[in-house]
Amino acid sequence: MARLFGTDGVRGLANADLPPELAMSVAAAAARVLHDRDDSQRRVALVGRDPRASGEMLEAAVTAGLTSAGADVLRVGVLPTPAVAHLVGELGADLGVMISASHNPMPDNGVKLFAAGGHKLPDAVEDEIEARLNEQVDRPTGAGVGRVRDVPDAARRYVDHLLAAAPQSLRGLKVVLDCANGAAAAAAPEAYRQAGAEVIAINAEPDGININDGVGSTHLDVLQAVVVERGADLGIAHDGDADRCLAVDASGAVVDGDQIMAILAVAMHDSGELTENTLVATVMSNLGLHLAMREHGVELRTTAVGDRYVLEELRSGGFALGGEQSGHVVLPGHATTGDGLLTALRLMGRMAETGTPLASLAKVMRRLPQVLINVRVADKAAVVVAPEVVAAVAAAESELGESGRILLRPSGTEQLVRVMVEAESEEHAQAIADRVAEIVGTIR
Incomplete structure (x- = not known):
């Protein structure tokens, strides 16, 4: 029998492969596992989602599952995946639940779990949750049932965190931002404007149906055209849950995740932030990245494909930068998972700091065909x-x-x-x- 949890939580066609009953069972089992590991106090879970229509249904199911098992729930609403991970740590929650299928088409959805501190839930804990999905238990009653409250300032807390992690002023930069009609539609324009940039936001009107629909980081053609048409310095594209960031320069040329990592690695090498002068990437990263890092005295460690493997290598080695060609970039000093908004702020910060156009910065590496x-x-x-x-x-x-x-x-x-x-x-x-x-x- 196939494992329920994939590399990025439980994912499938919402209301078919992923019905509300399964989402509720996963959430309830997760709450029970947490309780049994430490029953000294009531467990608190934080729940967020992207704007796809099925997220409303699955949020209700997850909340019901958690509270039925005696856990209190903090609802943060529509926010990027990295925002949920960050807020788990900031608000001291024991568990984080993000309801999203990331860059997948709208009919899909997923349930991703974070441990305390906002880190990915260990495989062993996921396996224990899966093993306990259908167990018969005595549910709490009366005051033992979990309570639910909203966190009205969740988005502000996340934006404040981003600005503190990337303090470079972006004044003078003009950026076109493709929000993929996704979870970053409100937070990303706000963060970039507060950082000082002039922001032209496109695909920033999610209606529950249009997420990732020919837009965002997997469809860059519209962004490329608008950047050239509006005379912007660059374009930034996120995916549906905004854990990815891709860019285009002023001419409309794509700057992919490998090039972004190369730019950030050199910047962090120059500033002394790059732990052991090491960058972590997957085996699918372009050979040009290997050659560029060798030229700049940076060691490149490679992992299997998948952000979980990059995260494992970053944590085990205490490294400061890693990611994938897809634009999923991790800066462990500031985030426990890939954060497309933080990546974009750091990339634009390098442009502002050096006064250098993105096209020139991207020449740090040459992508081989x-x-x-x-x-x-x-x-x-x-x-x-x-x-x-x-x-x-x-x-x-x-x-x-x-x-x-x-x-x-x-x-x-x-x-x-x-x-x-x-x-x-x-x-x-x-x-x-x-x-x-x-x-x-x-x-x-």
């Missing part, structure tokens, strides 16, 4: 170790030398093998990727 082919197979684990595939990868590595690389990895969720090739030219990368993918597809 990257080609990714997904090959559907019968047995992904067997394919990646098949002698013919191993030989094809070795031949590709020899051909590429130090000017490129090939990465073969099985999908974490489907019977797919991903063939990724980087080379000096897109034509070369495509040719090698096609050759290896063809061999991968012949394995039975």
